[in-house]
Each structure stands twice: as C-alpha cells, then as structure tokens.
Amino acid sequence: MERAKYDQLIKDMRSELRPQREWSEGRGIFMVAGHFVVGVAGGTWLFSLWYADRLGLALAFLLAGLGGILHLANLGRPARFWKMVLHFRTSWISRGFFGLSVFLVGALLYLVPLYLPGFLWGGDSPIAAIGYVMAIVGTLTLIGYMGFVYTASKGIPFWNSPLHPALYVTYALRGGIAGLLLALALGGSGVDSLNNLLLLWIGITALVILFFGLEVHGALTSGNAAAKRSVHELFAGRVAVYFYGGTLALGLVIPAWLAWAGLNGPLTLGAMVVLALASAMGDFFMKYSTIRAGVFLPVWTPLAPQR
C-alpha cells in the first residue's frame, strides 16, 4: 500500500464518521460504472422491445456486455468470477451476476435471427422465444438487483434505505429512454415517434426526483449521524461538485431544457443525442455522488451513563 493511501486509511479510521472509498475510488469506480451501464442496458432493452427498435436491442446487448466487463474490472480476483453464482440464495450480487448471465445468453438468442435472418434459427423459432423470455427475466433482474445491493449494505446507513431499489429502477428506466433515444437518433428514425418518449422521460425524471427527495428527507429527519453526514457530503462536501455539476446541471437542466424545446417543436437529431447523453451522464453522476457520499456507521456507541 502506498504511503499516501496508508495515511488516508489511518486518517479515515481515526474519524468517527469514516467515508467509504472501496466502491468509488481506485478500481471501485468500475463498480459505479458497471452498475450505471448495466442499468441503462436493462432499460434500453425494455423500451427497445416496446418500440420494436432493433438497433436499441443491439445497443442494450452491447451495453450489458460492457457492464459485465466493468464489473469484472471492479473485482480484486476477476479470474474467480464464476464463483459469484454460488450464493444466489442470499447475495444480491450473486443474483445480479445470474441476471446478467441470463440476459446476455437470452439476448444473443433473440438477436441472432433479427440480424441474421434464416442463418441459424428463425425469429419465430422456439430458440428465439426462449431467448426472449430469458432476456426479459435477465432485464428485470438487472434493473431490480442494483438498489438491493446497496440496501443490503448495513454498514452504510445512507444506502440502507427501502427507497434505494425504487430509485435504481427509475434510474434504469430513465437511462433506457436515453439509450433508445440514442438508438433512434443513430438509426435516423423519424422525429414524430419521439414525443411520447419525451413525455415518458419527463414522467420518469419526476419519479427520480421524487424518490431522491424522499430518500434525502428520510436521511435528514430519521437517519443517524452517518446518514446525515452523507447528505452533507452530497450537498456541501467532497462530492458536491459532482452532484451540482454532473447530476443537476448536466443531467437535469440541459435535458429538461431540450425536452421543453422538443415539446414545443421538432428536435434536431443533434439535440436528441445531446438530450440522451446528458440525461445518461446525469444518472451516472447521481450514482457516483451518492455512492461516494456513503459514510460508515460509526462503531462508537454511547457506552454507559456518566459516572
């Protein structure tokens, strides 16, 4: 361990409210990026199925594969990754690994006839149908499991909230709309089909804001000192710059302004891409800043009345 890192660790351990660094610094950044990409992949698959967009489905598959690689990069011992399926009964990470594996296999089975018709099996064959079902099961698992990974973290009170899974589901859906918008833009689809998506984006963004507001309110009103410190870190501490710059300015103000413009008139292709990317990047910074704001439950508790 290099000297600066060791000194930082000792400093952290001496403080009563110790910040978590394992899942946001060093290789831990891959954990945040992996969850972000996998969430976007899940949402993009769902919305692309709904809008029957072939390019969106392929994009979701590629993103899920990238998310898997990012998850492996987060591991200290990636060569042992296959062991992660062993504790499915209690571990949310294990369930997520299962979901990602099922999704990748199912999506591949479903995509092959879409892109290579008549090559190996047809789009109406049982194999494609099995792939469809596997991809749906995998998608729902991917969208759902991430929030529970954090909720199961009893050491970090700010994450240990029942709202966290719901918040991560809405992130995934918002990211899914962004992914589909990107795919539609890249595919040169007509602008007419975007109005509904923009309305949906506004609705889901409102849900993200609502859940996030409730979570912060819960931490401030009924949370312990660690949860309150996390909120402080988020709004006025070491991660505030990511929250205000990345989450609010990039992820909310810019896309909201573009969405407003889109509701009042047709958006250009470039504006669609900017909206999608800014919205997705905002979600990344939202996850990054809330994860990095995590503070461990203080070990010290009131021991006894004063003598």
Add this chain to the structure above:
Amino acid sequence: MRRGMVIDLKRCIGCYACQLSCKAEHGTPPGVFFARVLKHEEGQYPTMRQLFLPVLCNHCENAPCVDACPTGASFKWAEDGIVDIDPDKCVGCRACMMACPYSNRYYNDSPQHYFEQGPTAYEEARTARHQTDVVMKCNFCRDRVRSGKQPACVANCPTVARIFGDLDDPTSEVSRLIKDRGGFPLHPEAGTKPSVYYLPP
C-alpha cells in the same frame, strides 16, 4: 457451541497490547487491523473521562457479511459460530465490507510492507502468506483456539479485560459476566446478534 468474547471496558487501559499481539500473531500487512482500540473522550471539563473501546470482528450470529458474499467466501463455522473468510473463494468485490455495521473488514489490495527499504525477514515469513486482492478479518485466532489456546488478544491483555468462552453455555464465565454486569453488544439495532459483548466502563 458459540464462541464469544466479553471485553471489560472498566479494565481496559488502552495499552494496545491486543492490537499489537494480533498483528504479531497474524502478520497482518499495513492498513489491516483485525483488532484495534478506539479512543473517545466524553463530557466537558472538568467532569470528563477518556474511554477506550477495543473492537474486532463481532462474529455475528446473523452475519450480514455472510449473506452479502456472492461466493460463500465469507462463511460461519457450524461447530463454533466463528465467522471466517476462505481467501481462495474471495473475488474481492468488497460487498462484505459494506455490509459489516462494525467496519471490521479490510481489503488487502497489494503486497505491502512497513519500511521503504523493503520487506523485513519477518514480513517475508508472515505477511507475504496473505493473499492480496481479497478481504481479511479476525477469525478469533481459530487455529490457536482449536489447539486449546486463547486468542492472541485475550492471552496478551495485561489487565485481563478480555474473556473468551462459550456463549451457549450459561455457566461459562462469559455468560455469567454478561448476565451479572449487564453486558451489551455494539449496534444491537442492526439485528446481527454479535458474539462480542462489552461490560460498561
């Protein structure tokens, strides 16, 4: 049988013998403390006091780290309730560190030694045996305990502030002390049922 420990905070003088003897026993690298001592000051001048809180893995009955581990590397021995880590199974995802309400798990992220000149002979013999890129923690000195000895931190405490025994046996010293002197665990609200109890200072 459920191995457990009672720490008498009235007897602890904050000498760090537990922390050092643990390091000597396990040869843990820099930044890894299976046992450590926290200092705290309570009250306001002139009615204040300094308290010491020795902490280690709580070997919880409902261990959240065991539930969070995706590979089963974190596990509980059925015969004595000790929570342990199999380093050969650990993938280094650090989920157990986030799940532990007591912050008593450490990630050994690279080969480490204390001095800039390089590893000492002691470190080459003891520290190097630990796998890197895996999580480490206290295992109640299970090898010592199985051979009939006390954990190193218990054996080396000069004030006998640490008592080790069987929590399932109501006649054991640990059970008696918890009952007679109001032993309490850390963070009972977490629902983890720790096997480490403290006697009030």
